[in-house]
Amino acid sequence: xxxxxxxETVKRExxxxxxxxxxKAIDVQRLDPIKPLTAELFCxxxxxxxxxxxxxxxxxxxxxxxxxxxMIGHLRxxxxxxxxxxxxxxxKHARVIFRLDQGEQLSFEDVRxxxxxxxxxxxxxxxLMSQLGLEPLSAEFTASSLKPLxxxxxxxIKNFLLDQTQIAGLGNIYVSExxxxxxxxxxRPAQKLKSKEIAALIAxxxxxxxxxxxxxxxxxxxxxxxxxxxxxxQNFLKVYGKENSPCENCQxxxxxxxxxxxxxxxxxxxxx
DNA sequence: AGCGGAACCTGTCGGC
DNA sequence: TGCCGACAGGTTCCGC
Numbered sequence: 001x002x003x004x005x006x007x008e009t010v011k012r013e014x015x016x017x018x019x020x021x022x023x024k025a026i027d028v029q030r031l032d033p034i035k036p037l038t039a040e041l042f043c044x045x046x047x048x049x050x051x052x053x054x055x056x057x058x059x060x061x062x063x064x065x066x067x068x069x070x071m072i073g074h075l076r077x078x079x080x081x082x083x084x085x086x087x088x089x090x091x092k093h094a095r096v097i098f099r100l101d102q103g104e105q106l107s108f109e110d111v112r113x114x115x116x117x118x119x120x121x122x123x124x125x126x127x128l129m130s131q132l133g134l135e136p137l138s139a140e141f142t143a144s145s146l147k148p149l150x151x152x153x154x155x156x157i158k159n160f161l162l163d164q165t166q167i168a169g170l171g172n173i174y175v176s177e178x179x180x181x182x183x184x185x186x187x188r189p190a191q192k193l194k195s196k197e198i199a200a201l202i203a204x205x206x207x208x209x210x211x212x213x214x215x216x217x218x219x220x221x222x223x224x225x226x227x228x229x230x231x232x233x234q235n236f237l238k239v240y241g242k243e244n245s246p247c248e249n250c251q252x253x254x255x256x257x258x259x260x261x262x263x264x265x266x267x268x269x270x271x272x
Numbered sequence: 273a274g275c276g277g278a279a280c281c282t283g284t285c286g287g288c
Numbered sequence: 289t290g291c292c293g294a295c296a297g298g299t300t301c302c303g304c
Contacts, residue, residue: 002297032281059298076298078282093282112281114298155274164299171297221284221296240297261276263295279301285294 002075004059004136004169005212006231010081011056013226014106017083018051018063022101030095032113033079045069045119046098057123058132058168068121072128073108079115082107083226132168136205141167143198150190150198157193158186158259170205173218173240176265178204180239185271186257186264211236239265 002010023046028039046065053064061073061081073081084090086105090097096117098106108117123129133149134141146167153160160166161175170178179186182200184193193201212218217231220241224230238248243256247267257264 006297074298076280077296110281111283112296114280114282116299153273159274162298173297218297261278262298275304277302280299282296284296287292287294288290 002059002079002217003171003174004056005174005209005233006217007056007059007061007075007169008213009217009225009231010075011054011061014061014081014083015054017104017226018054018100018106020050021104022050023047023098024101025099027097027099028095029097030113033095033108033110033115033117037119042096042117042119046071057129057135058164059171060128060132062123070120070123072116072118072120072123074116075110076112076114076116078111080109080224081226082109082224082228131165133164133166134168136167136169137209141202141205143195143202146202147195147198150193153190155190156187156259157184157190158264160190162260162262167205169209172262172264173220173237174205174208174212176240177237178208179271180266181208183271185268186259186266188272239267241265 026043026046028034028042031039034042049065049069051063051065055062059074063071063073065071083104083106086099086103090107093109093111094107095110096108100106134145149166157179158175161170181204182197184197212233215231215233216225218233219230220234239254242254242265244253247254247270250267250269252267252269254265255268
């Protein structure tokens with residue numbers, strides 16, 4: 001489900017309520033998110049801990065607890081964090097529930113059970129953070145850092161942009177949107193992008209991601225914010241999910257194709 | 273290197 | 289109403 005803007009939206013909302021809160025107890029309803037840890041070991045390490053800070057890297061949420069402990073969350077397709085009062089009865093998709101010290105609860109909910117919660121004592125060590133690529137909203141995301149990566153890759157640019165070890169945080173929706181905005185076909189080999197197009201790619205990536213964050217992300221099927229409100233960026237999508245709709249530039253129908261077993265939407269006339 | 277396919281799991285939607 | 293296949297914002301592993 002969520003890509004960088006949705007994860008960033010969740011991060012900002014969680015830090016409003018979570019910083020300084022202590023974990024009093026944990027209910028593990030399903031083991032999938034915490035595997036391979038047992039419920040006993042997971043709870044034992046976290047109970048009594050206080051949330052100190054929340055960071056985001058790519059699509060990962062990093063919960064800083066009492067140093068050096070971190071809980072690294074990944075929402076995958078349908079994961080979400082929900083804050084509510086402990087008086088609230090949670091739905092059947094609540095997988096791990098953290099009871100906090102002021103009557104609130106943090107619930108990790110996940111229909112498909114792909115999401116993960118992992119405990120680590122360092123953010124630099126394997127297997128997670130060390131293999132993530134450029135952070136697209138950081139100062140390091142420039143033509144000079146991206147160009148050498150593109151030039152060595154023959155893959156279609158869509159596949160390249162989805163590769164988290166190259167750029168961390170883009171997913172299926174935003175890649176289609178970004179490529180439409182720069183007029184580049186998702187099928188074009190990465191190394192065939194011209195310097196001008198690389199510059200445009202960087203600018204469009206920043207613009208689309210920042211705009212999506214400003215609109216609290218995209219809610220197409222089940223992304224919801226921490227307070228269960230929807231994001232609004234779905235109102236600004238130009239190609240994603242718009243098969244057969246007229247392109248807003250040239251009116252020709254938006255095409256849906258499959259790359260890496262995933263839908264790609266684009267305009268064959270405007271994107272070359 | 274990079275592709276296709278399957279797997280992880282559950283739910284929804286459209287067609288017949 | 290019911291069944292069946294396709295599809296879903298992600299990642300990883302395996303074989304070619």
